Amino acid sequence: MQEKFYQTNSVEETYLFGEALGRCLVAGxxxxxxxxxxxxxxxxxxxxxxxxxxxxxxxxxxxxLLFEHPAGTENLPLFHFDAYRLTDETEWYDAGFMEYFDNQGVVIIEWADKIKNVLPQTAKWLHITTNLAQPEQRVFRLSIEYDSDFNWENLTAWELCKNLL
Ligand SMILES: Nc1ncnc2c1ncn2[C@@H]1O[C@H](COP(=O)(O)OP(=O)(O)OP(=O)(O)O)[C@@H](O)[C@H]1O
Ligand SMILES: [Mg+2]
Structure with missing residues (x-):
């Protein structure tokens, strides 16, 4: 397993971090x-x-529960889920959402911890923590268990740029 921590200090920085992360994602x-x-x-x-x-x-x-976004310039549709209102994995299953794990787009799930038992082992986890003393600060822990091809360098590049701002 590989994991790395990233910190942002504003909404704008989080957008930029997300943008760099988005460029690392591939079909499936x-x-x-x-x-x-x-x-x-x-x-x-x-x-x-x-x-x-x-x-x-x-x-x-x-x-x-789901917003579908047609593919943009990267040719990857985005399936954006929010599992907040789900009680457990059964509802996910019953809604027929398992099939989204087997598609040629990108799936993002908010509150994924609610359905962790049905997530594929290859899922990449992003844990976000806040800091009461620094309301604009967020720490992102990205952990990837089964993807040796993941382009970590893209995120390193983002960090280097961020530090130059
Ligand atoms: N560095 C930061 N990165 C992201 N959001 C920030 C940051 N600093 C402050 N914020 C604020 O935190 C809030 C984040 O809201 P957002 O809707 O993205 O959270 P969420 O995790 O999706 O919440 P929910 O569980 O309700 O879906 C926004 O109001 C945003 O302005
Ligand atoms: Mg939200």
């Missing part, structure tokens, strides 16, 4: 987002969509 990737209410799961999804060249607006799916 599942990105599991975890973090408390307001951690920044939807915000980083905006950035990721930007990195995928997707132009349709990203919403906060309060009452909708």
């Amino acid at each position: 990737d599942v990105l599991a987002l975890a973090g408390e209410l307001g951690a920044g799961k939807t915000t980083i999804t905006h950035g990721i969509a930007q990195g995928l060249g997707i132009t349709s607006p990203i919403s906060s799916p309060t009452f909708t």
Whole structure:
């Protein structure tokens, strides 16, 4: 397993981090987002969509479990789920969502910890933590168990640029 930590100090930096992360994603990737209410799961999804060249607006799916975004310049459609209102994995299963793990797009799931038992082993996890003393700060822990081809260098490049700002 490989994991790395990234820190942002503003919404804008989170967008840029998301954009860099989006450019690392490939067809079939599942990105599991975890973090408390307001951690920044939807915000980083905006950035990721930007990195995928997707132009349709990203919403906060309060009452909708799934938003589908047609492929943009990277030719990857985005399936944006929010599992907040699911009680457990059974509802995910019953809704027929398992088939989304087997597609040629990118799947992002907010509150993925609610359905962790049905996620593919290849899912990439992004845990977001806040810091009470620094309200604009977010720490992202990206952990990847089964993808030796993941382009970590792209994120290193983002970090180097960020530090130059
Ligand atoms: N560095 C930062 N990165 C991301 N969001 C930040 C940052 N600093 C402050 N914020 C604020 O935190 C909030 C993040 O909201 P967002 O909707 O992305 O969270 P969420 O994790 O999707 O919440 P929910 O669990 O309700 O879906 C926004 O109000 C945003 O302005
Ligand atoms: Mg959200």
